[in-house]
Amino acid sequence: MISAEDVNGIVLYKDQDHSFIWLGADPEAGSGVVQTNQYLIIDHGRGILLDPGGIHLFARVVATASRYISIDRIDSIFFSHQDPDVSSGIALWLGITRAKIYVSSLWLRFLPHFGIVDQSRVVGIEDFGPSLKLQSGGALRFIPAHFLHSTGNFTAFDERSGILFTGDIGAAIFPPGKETVFVGDFDAHLPLIEGFHKRYMASGKAAAKWVRMVSALSPKMLAPQHGAVYKDASASRFLDWFSKLECGIDLIDTIYKV
C-alpha cells in the first residue's frame, strides 16, 4: 500500500541543480487498468517528463507535475515506446507545453494516429541511442532496449542522479491495493514480474544485451513505468535475473503450437 503522504510523489534524487521525481500513485490502480508510473527530471529549473502516459491520466499528471515545476518550463518529453499507456496523451501534452517529444524514429509516422500532432516537435531517436545534453553538464542518455518489448524501444539513463528509467523492463503487476514505491525483498517481488517478462519481452538475447549495456553504467536505481522502483541490492538482483531470462521467442513453442 502506498502511504497518503507519498501519493503526490517522491523525490528520488536531489542536488542544487537537479532532481529526479516519481510522480505519485495512480488512484485507478486495481480497476483492471494497468497502473503506471510517471517521472519528472528537473535540471537547472527546466523539466523533462518520462512516459507521462495516456489520455486518462493526463489531468492527474499535470496536477502532480505542477507541484514541482511550472508546466511551461517542461522542455522535453521522452516516450520509451508507442503503447497507449505511454504516449496516447501526446496531443494533450503538445497542447499545454512547448516541449519536444523524443521517441524511437520507428514510431514517428505512427504517433499522428493518436490525433493532431505537430510533427516538427517530434524528434526521432535513432536506433543506436544518442543523448540529450542537460544544462547542468550531464546528459540523459537514450539506451536502446529494442524488442523489450517494443521493436523500437528505449530506456533513459540520467547521468547526474544515476537513475535508469527502464520503461516496461522491470514492470511489476501488483495485486490491487498492494502497490509499493520501492521493491523490498527481490525474491518476494519475483512472482509479480516473472509472467510479464516471459511473455512480453521478445527475446533473452535482447535482454542480455541490454543488461550488458546498462550494467556498465552502474545505475543506482531502476525506475520502471509499472510497479516499484529497484534500488541497492534489488537493482543488481533484477539485472542478474533479467540477463539470464528465457522469454518471448525463446518460449514460442509454449505460446502456440503449429
Place this chain on the structure above:
Amino acid sequence: MISAEDVNGIVLYKDQDHSFIWLGADPEAGSGVVQTNQYLIIDHGRGILLDPGGIHLFARVVATASRYISIDRIDSIFFSHQDPDVSSGIALWLGITRAKIYVSSLWLRFLPHFGIVDQSRVVGIEDFGPSLKLQSGGALRFIPAHFLHSTGNFTAFDERSGILFTGDIGAAIFPPGKETVFVGDFDAHLPLIEGFHKRYMASGKAAAKWVRMVSALSPKMLAPQHGAVYKDASASRFLDWFSKLECGIDLIDTIYKV
C-alpha cells in the same frame, strides 16, 4: 496511384451472404503519416471491422463504411494489436456502435489508456487464437502472429472469402502518390516491404511459424493494414519470401553494438 473510382472502397469478395471490402484510400498518405487500410466484412447483413484505425481517420472510415452498411449493424471490431494507427479510435467506435472489440488478451489492461473504455465490451483473444463464428456458417479465425511485430498480435482468416487479414505483415511503404490497391509484380514490390519487415518483425523463427500456419489455409488474398493487397502469385511469393526472412532479433547486432 489509386484511381478516383476506387478511393471509396473495393469489394474484394462477394456472394449472396457475405462480402469482404477494402475501405478505400487514405487521402493523408504522403504527409509523413503512415497510410493505413481498413476492411469491412459483411456477413448476413452484420458487420465486422478489421483494424479501423486511429482517431484521425475515424470520420473518414465511418463515412466509407456507411456506404456499405448501417453503422449500427457493426457487431464486431477486430484489432490486430495495440498500436495507435490500429486502435486509438477505440473510444470513438465504442461510442457510435454497440460492437464488441476483439484484441489480444495481452492488451486488455492497456487499451483503457486511450480514453474511457467500457471494458465489458472488450474481449481478450487468448494466445492460441480461437474463432468468431459467423451466421453464414463460416468463421473468422484469429491466427496468432505474436512478435510480428507486437508481442500479442493476431491476423484474421475469413473462411468464406479465403481472405487473410495480415495486419502489419506484408505492409508496404509506398513513395507518396505511388500507392496501388493490389501488388503487381512481386519483385518490384520487394523494395517497398523489405526494410520494414527486417526492422519491425521481431524474429525469423516467428515469421516461419506464422507462414506454416497460414499456408495450410491456402489464402486467396493477403490483405495488410498498410500498402497493397497480395493476390494470386504475389500472395504465395510473399509467403515464401517471409518464411525465410532474417529479421529483428536475428539482426540485432546490426541494429546496435555493445
